[in-house]
Amino acid sequence: MSLAEHLTVVRHPLVQHKLTLMRDRDTPTAVFRQLLREISQLLAYEITGQLAMTTRRIETPVQPMDAPALDGRKLALVSILRAGNGMLDGMLELIPSARVGFVGLYRDEETLKPVQYYCKLPTELGERLVIAVDPMLATGNSSVAAIDLLKEQGATDIRFLCLLAAPEGVERMRQAHPDVHIVTAALDERLDDKGYIVPGLGDAGDRMFGTK
Incomplete structure (x- = not known):
C-alpha cells in the first residue's frame, strides 16, 4: 500500500487556519481547547465521508419519500487517553449517537514505548466502523498498541484520526497496520530526539489541560 492510499491530509482552508x-x-x-473541538468536527466530516447508507420511508410536509439514512450499527469512537478526549467533544457534536471507548496509554519517556493502564470499549466492535482518535501521531508506538487492542477485541474496520502526524509515525502504523487509514490535518517534518513532532505544537495534552 502506498503512502497516498494509507494517509489523507485534510487541506481545507478552515482546518489549516485553525491548526x-x-x-x-x-x-x-x-482557546486551544475550543480550536481542537472545532477542528475535530471538520476532520470527523472528512473521515466519515464513506459511511454505509440506506434509505428509509418518511413523510415530508409535502409528500412521502425514500430518504437517505445511515446504515448498519452505530460507529465507535475510541479515545486514546488522555489527549484523545479533546477530540471527542467536537466529534460527538457531529455524531451524537456514536458509541465511545477509551484506551489508556502513556509514553515511557526513557524508552518511548507505550504502557497500558486502562481499556474500556463498546461491544460488537466487529460490526462497527471504529475511529481511534489521538491528536498526535509521533513515534506511532502508542497508536499501534491501541490498534492492537482494538483488533484483539474484534474490530476489523478501523480508521485513525489525528491532528498532526510525523513521517516516522505514519510509517510505523503502515508497517504494523496497513489496513488502517489515517486522516490528519498535517504531515510535519520529523521527530526530534525526544520523540516530539517538529515543528508540531508541543504536547497536545498539556496545552489542552493547562498542565506541564
Whole structure:
C-alpha cells in the first residue's frame, strides 16, 4: 500500500487556519481547547465521508419519500487517553449517537514505548466502523498498541484520526497496520530526539489541560 492510499491530509482552508492558531505557542489553553473541538468536527466530516447508507420511508410536509439514512450499527469512537478526549467533544457534536471507548496509554519517556493502564470499549466492535482518535501521531508506538487492542477485541474496520502526524509515525502504523487509514490535518517534518513532532505544537495534552 502506498503512502497516498494509507494517509489523507485534510487541506481545507478552515482546518489549516485553525491548526496555525493551535501551533502558536501564545494561544491560551481555553482557546486551544475550543480550536481542537472545532477542528475535530471538520476532520470527523472528512473521515466519515464513506459511511454505509440506506434509505428509509418518511413523510415530508409535502409528500412521502425514500430518504437517505445511515446504515448498519452505530460507529465507535475510541479515545486514546488522555489527549484523545479533546477530540471527542467536537466529534460527538457531529455524531451524537456514536458509541465511545477509551484506551489508556502513556509514553515511557526513557524508552518511548507505550504502557497500558486502562481499556474500556463498546461491544460488537466487529460490526462497527471504529475511529481511534489521538491528536498526535509521533513515534506511532502508542497508536499501534491501541490498534492492537482494538483488533484483539474484534474490530476489523478501523480508521485513525489525528491532528498532526510525523513521517516516522505514519510509517510505523503502515508497517504494523496497513489496513488502517489515517486522516490528519498535517504531515510535519520529523521527530526530534525526544520523540516530539517538529515543528508540531508541543504536547497536545498539556496545552489542552493547562498542565506541564
